[in-house]
Amino acid sequence: MAHRTPKAGMQSPDDHKCSDPGATYRYRGLVARDKAFRSGRFWLPGAPEKAVGGWLDLSNRWPLLTLADPLIPSRRELSRTTSADGRVFVTVEPTEGVQPSDGRVIHGMLRGPSRRITLVGLSDAGRSEVIGGVVHDPGEQRFRAEYMLMGPHQSGPEAKFTMARLQLRHLDSWAVLPGIAMELSEDWGQITARYERQAEESVPVADGAKLSLSAEVTLREPTLYGAGFQRSAELWLDDPTGLTVTEWWRHFVAPMSELLTMTVGASCPPVALKLHREGTDEWIELHHPLLEKADGAPALRPHEVFLTRKQLTLDHLAAWLAVSVSVAPIPALVAETINSPSRPLPSQLAEMAIAAEGLHRRLSPEARVMTRNQKNRARRRAAKAVSPLVRERVREALGHIEAPSYMERLRYLTDLTCEAIPDATRPDESHSAAGWEQRIKQVRNGFAHQSPVTDGDIENDTEWREQVVLLRTLYWVLATALLTRTGLDSSQIRTRTQSYEPYRALVRKARLWIPDVYAPTTVDVPSTDLSEQTNEVTTVHRLPARPPEAVGWRWRP
Known part of the structure; x- marks a missing residue:
């Protein structure tokens, strides 16, 4: 939780050290140049x-x-020849x-x-x-x-680095680091801003690596108009085995970005990454196409953050690093729902429905509904019962008969998350999630087989409402299943969802927009008829008049 103490002699070329040998500070604005x-x-x-x-x-x-x-x-x-009259003929090829x-x-x-x-x-x-x-x-x-x-010249993509410093957008909203205070005199004659370096927090990771939470303090050059500083939380990872840039991105940057996106409830792309190679004295700054600008989004207010370091600790982040590769690329698909909310609803919903099946395959890869012997016996008996003309076709159709069905995979996920988010997929804890599972199955099969729309299908005027609810609730099911892989207790997720307004609003809309899946509800509001000063209440059901595409619709999970 503190500014990380660098090793002796290790600093970035732009860094300017203060008198405190345990902290590195950077002055911003000293060089007025176009860095791009x-x-x-x-x-x-x-x-x-x-x-x-x-x-x-x-x-x-x-x-x-x-x-x-x-x-x-x-x-x-390629070749050069001279003719009898002295002319030179040269054969070339483009490079x-x-x-x-x-x-x-x-x-x-x-x-x-x-x-x-x-x-x-x-x-x-x-x-x-x-x-x-x-x-x-x-x-x-x-x-x-x-x-x-x-930084120091490197041999190429095979160069390995043993330490990395990562900054993510909204990482500070999760870290909630203490240590900054401001004092004002009564007449505003004196203003003092104070930063106190906190004790470092580190946890072990698999294979001898170590994950730490630190901070970088950037000082603004004092001018006639003012001065100040800014603190940015950083995640440090020390891996003595050494990783290439591609490996750092796969095993550290991408997993942390995806986890923090689901944790905070807002897009958390990487904004800065510095690497250090054993035997050198400088940090190497990476310029990568997937690094975003640090000031690309406004800061989150405390009530907008789903989970902070108080609930999802640094130990949970370390545990995530150990399991993230085994569930990839599902976390990226789930986080993309937040990162790119303006994509068409059907595309997002189809992607998430497919991701649900993929997540079950990764969480329970050995799941079978029958033994191998039972499968082979069923295939033989079925093949004998049909004409030789279609026998091979029957064998192929029953090739994966032992694998769970899509509905069974969904039920595994809803059972896994029902304690944390019971009202996301069912009316209440006394009911099953069969209705919600059936809707997700219809969505998945409809997109997979491109089934034609019939008169019995849901009307287009209300279809987008159902898709919004199914997309959001499916996001919560997958995100919760992934968060529990860090060791986070389901009771902590449940406690937070009870006061997290985006989730509560989703539950209210689900009951209102899909009453056959969720318990219907009414909203009692006082009558606004001022001519009758009574205590009567009026039951009101309000639905948006236009689909989300027409009103610049965005959603938060």
Whole structure:
């Protein structure tokens, strides 16, 4: 819960240390430059003497490098012959699409301030060349990189790092770190802001790794208009075995982002990632297309956060790191419901219905409704009972007869989560979730087989309401099943849902919009007829007049 104490000599090039040796602070605004567009010198690994000038554009998701002179010529000479009259004939072939000599990497040094960079995963983005004229111009060459490492030069995508510092949007809303206070004098003649470093919190992770909760403090340069500081929570992971950038993303960044999204109830993409390699003194800053801007969304209010560190602790996060790969990619599909709420309702609902089956397969991979011998015996008897013309067809149809049905997989999930969210799939605890399960099954089969709409189907005017309820409740079932994998007790989820307004609003809408699945309810409101000063109440049922697409609809789980 404190600012992480760095190892001796370990710091980022932009860091400015204060007198406290146990904390690293960064000054913001000291260099008034456009950090998204930088000039420098660039070269292929092992050949700095052949460096060329160029410009690096970081304004888009993928780093774009423009070289003033090409590192790789546009043509490659295959043969050269001289004719009897002295003319020289040269056979060439284009080199477009040929990667740098090591296949993936370009090193560079940026100007103002001087920073070393490594561009990884390069692909050709075009070139220009002028042929003829007084001076031959080899032209520009452009590359697009998968990601960029800012710090000591690295060998390429195979480089391994032993430590990582991760910042996520809304991570502070979950961490709720103490230590910041402000004091005002009665006449406002003196204003004092104080930050106190807290004791560090760390927990062990599998294979000797360690997960810690820390903080980075950014100081704003004092000006005529004011001064201040900002604290950002960070998750640190020490893994002595070392991981590549791709492995860090798969085993640390993505799992933490997906878990925090379900925990907070809002999109929590990664906004910063720094890596450290054993034997170096600097942190390496990663520029990656999946890193979002830190200020991309307003801060959450306390009542908008579903679970904080008080309920879902750092131990739960460590447990999630150990199981996240085994349930992938289901957490990503569930989190995407929050990350991209503007997608069409049918698409989201179909995706979640499919994810429900996938989650059961991962949580209970050995589930069978009959033994292998029973399956083989049933297939043989069925094949003997039909004509030889269709016998092979029957065998194929019964190929997975031992596997649970979709309804049985859903029932496993509803039974798993009924204690935590009993009113998400049923009227109350005395009823079963069979009605809700049947609706989800119809949705899944309808999308899978693209069944035509009949007169008996639900009317289009109300269909979107049912889809909203089914999507939200299915989200809660899957998210709750995943949260319990961290070791979080179902009673804690249940206690929080009783006061979490987005969930309570969902339950009210479910009873109102799908009364045949959920218990119907009425809302009693005082009469607004001022001409009759009575104590009568009027029962009102209000439904939106237009579908969500027409009113810019968004939803929170």
